[in-house]
Amino acid sequence: MSNKTLTPEEQYVILQKGTERPFTGKYNEHFETGVYACKQCGAHLYRSEDKFPSHCGWPSFDDEIEGAVRREVDADGRRIEILCANCDGHLGHVFEGEMLTRKNVRHCVNSISMDFISAEELAQQQGGSLQTAYFAGGCFWGVEHLMQQQPGVISVVSGYMGGHVDNPSYEQVCSKQTGHLEAVEVLYDPSQVDFETLAKLFFEIHDPTQEDGQGPDLGPQYGSAIFVHNDEERSASEKLIALLENQGLDVVTRVLPMTQFWRAEEFHQDYYVRTGKVPYCHRYQKRF
Template identity: 70%
Template structure:
């Protein structure tokens, strides 16, 4: 199920929702140098890494880079500055400035501490060890992502590409059918709450596994049904379910392929249906087990 936004205090809402600014030299992360990751206070999305933080002496935390796809830029209400927001929830962070030559990257993200939370490197490592990943391709990744997000125990679902012969493919390149990539999702889940068998069953029930290189109106090799397994155990689980479906009379076209490099899709593809307030047009749940 989609994680709700965190509850904010009145002071936090003033900055994050109403685009206010905390007083300079008052934020907890202004003079702060611990290793880890800075996240959005409103939605917990990862925004900045500690290695990109620098001391600009401006009174607010400063970063010269962002986690790819984490930050949205908009022209500020004053018409001059560039506002920065969390790309996931549109929470106000601060402003970005270029040309100051304070670091080799020549960029300064000036961020309100109150817009941030922090996860230390040690805690981040421990948390990551608790999560597992799975890779499922079932046609357009928008619908697979949307329905996988509803499963309890799933922490995040990211749309992307896998299985091709080029690095860093773009959506247009994948659609050109020249790279060999397939649209798929990376599912991060808590094995204590949901197991791989349950996720794989759900995968077979939210798309039509009998379709060959298509799903609904979307046609092409990039829309193939496939499971990219990371272990022999995952492969055997998928084979078991395919055999069950075959025994039920389904002509399963789902490919089983070893996982390779996962390439995250462009940001506008992430949480597509949530952002656009729509429902999947070629995916729906149908009980098959």
């Protein structure tokens, strides 16, 4: 990773440890799926799932990519400065004890110190090796939250699948008139985890025997389903269902062909990470 030429504004913040004006940075209210990289050297610093709306005027994260960020006492002797561990570029400051998220940490970062790399761009950079899987198992908040903890998963996005209305809103889906299920899009690295492992986890974090609902969330939009790309994914899914049925479970999970995935509103993305709450209708239960 080589350093690139910086504009005068970028030099002011990254090299001279300046601060951009609050609420002016392009990543302040930015919540797409991907990673944030150092503007100067390109090192990956933060994952999108660790970003949260702090309303402080600068992008905020409650965790960093391991080993990517270095801390040192600021020149003012009071605050803790954060720098890119690879090139020492100034990022901002870190604060603790504010109780804004469960991790109780806020990396307050200048937008101008970073570049955003979308999940799609990451896949291209890795030679198109990343793959996606789609699961519906009740409220997408809980499925997203637990799927994100699987090693090899790059990102999980909440959204809607299986309906007949383009780009539906949450209110439309809740009206039960669009035919959509609350679903998640799982972007994963097949060199670290395979589809069958993800499908096993899916069956272990929700109740595949509850029809049209999950826990207290009732309605057809909360149904259980796996949307498959090909015969291999269908076979893997049906094999797992057969194993569960051999245990005496009356599995209602449907295996459906791939349809359009519509990303849900930003309020729904990384809900439990942003709020510090815990899933109320999803929990892990070993089944295999």
